[in-house]
Amino acid sequence: MEQIQKKLIDTALHWRAVMDSGDVSKGEQKAFEAWLAADPAHKEAYAQAERFWTGLGAMAHSESAAPISAHQTATEKMTWPHRLAWPLRAIQQLIGARPQATLAGLMASLLIIGTLSVFYLEDAPAPYQHPTERFQTAQGEIRTIQLADGSELTLGAQSRVDLSYDRDQRRANLLSGDAYFKVVPDTERPFLVKAGDMTVRVTGTSFAVRHKPSTTHVAVAEGNVRVSYPLVLRTSKRASTGTASALTPSGLRTSQHLGAGQHVSASRHEGLGRAETINKNMIAAWRTKRLVYFDAPLQEVIEDINRYQDRLVILEDDRLKTLTVSISFDIQDVSGMLTSLSEAFDLRLDSSHPGSIRIRSRD
Structure with missing residues (x-):
């Protein structure tokens, strides 16, 4: 029963995020209205989601969220753990969890990485979907x-x-x-x-x-x-x-x-x-049979080469996999590219094995 309630709340939060996005299509509007009218429980869940969404703004500006310096901008007013704490706390309150105990342990051990822009929920399954x-x-x-x-x-x-x-x-x-x-x-x-x-x-x-x-x-x-x-x-x-x-x-x-x-x-x-x-010339350059890389791991370059030609290129030295290279070449001239690469990074090319080219360090 708890899982059903959580799923319903998740769906309501999804629709609240969609309605707040400013980019709602007519199809999404109709689907939302149909979902809302399908069951009284949906209206109640959406009302809770509305309260949750309102609570996000309130908690984001609460004095308890984090100390605020006079020179900090609006997006800098909270430390990363507190930025995560207020939406998680609101969600936990929404589904009946005990936020104080849960968040205390969670925030003591977690560090947010990456760039946090806007919270969204998983896309809801689309109705009337045709065969793939x-x-x-x-x-x-x-x-x-x-x-x-x-x-x-x-x-x-x-x-x-x-x-x-x-x-x-x-x-x-x-x-x-x-x-x-x-x-x-x-x-x-x-x-x-x-x-x-x-x-x-x-x-x-x-x-x-x-x-x-x-x-x-x-x-x-x-x-x-x-x-x-x-x-x-x-x-x-x-x-x-x-x-x-x-x-x-x-x-x-x-x-x-x-x-x-x-x-x-x-x-x-x-x-x-x-x-x-x-x-822009780098975007999907493979359409013109060129492969273009900027500070890419050599392993990635080799993997792509092997998608475009039969002769397998093998990195025999694991230390070379993370070597970063910036290079542009025609996929029909892999041999020339590998020769240039070997000269630039002092690599040994071994073509003695049928059907493959093996790369290793000279030392």
Whole structure:
């Protein structure tokens, strides 16, 4: 029963976040009204969510939240632990937890990392969703696909994406690899891209998404997008191992808006990073059969090379995996790039094994 109540509250908080976003489509408005009218319990849950939302503002400016210096700006008035404490405390009060005891232990051991913009909750499942269509590419293949709504999707090598449409939303789920979207504007049917834990929301723009097991990247070429990602918390380092474990509170998300020429990265260990400026010529350069990197780990470069050619490149020295490189090259001239790389970093290239090139340090 408690789980049902928590799920209902989570849904109510989701709808309150949507209604407060200032970016509500007609479809979302209709879906919200239908949910609200479906059950009296929904109205009561939403009323609680309203009180919670109002409480956020009150707690954010309360004297107990944190000492405030005269020169601090509005966004600096609370330390990071207190910024997390007030929404968590409100949620716990909302679902009947004992906040004082719970938060005392939680805040003593947690440190927030990443950039906290706005709290969101997991996207609610979309009704009337049509069957999914999947597109995927082979090694070395770059494929452009015209979508049913007139948008255009370009996939990099060894990439997979699921597409689905309903009357309120257009959805893409990037399962792996690289995708570049040119989205036809439709304010009544936003375009949502899921890539692991990352969600990208647009109404019409051009942007690239790269999804790998460890990280997800989003870069905007034209227009703007909103990206959201689970809020990541990290426990204090364990003295015995020197490591830190990360966890994500269920439902809590943080978000950022990206404009043209901006990109952001996210991972389960670091959360959503800060938006940074990027050269537009670097965005999805693989579409023109060029791979471009700026301060990227050599391991990432090698993994991408192996998606575009049959001859396997292997890093035999683990120390080289984190070597950062800035490089641009034609994917049809991998041999020339590796030669230049070996000269710049004093590496040994071994081509004696059939079907592979092995890289190691000279020392």
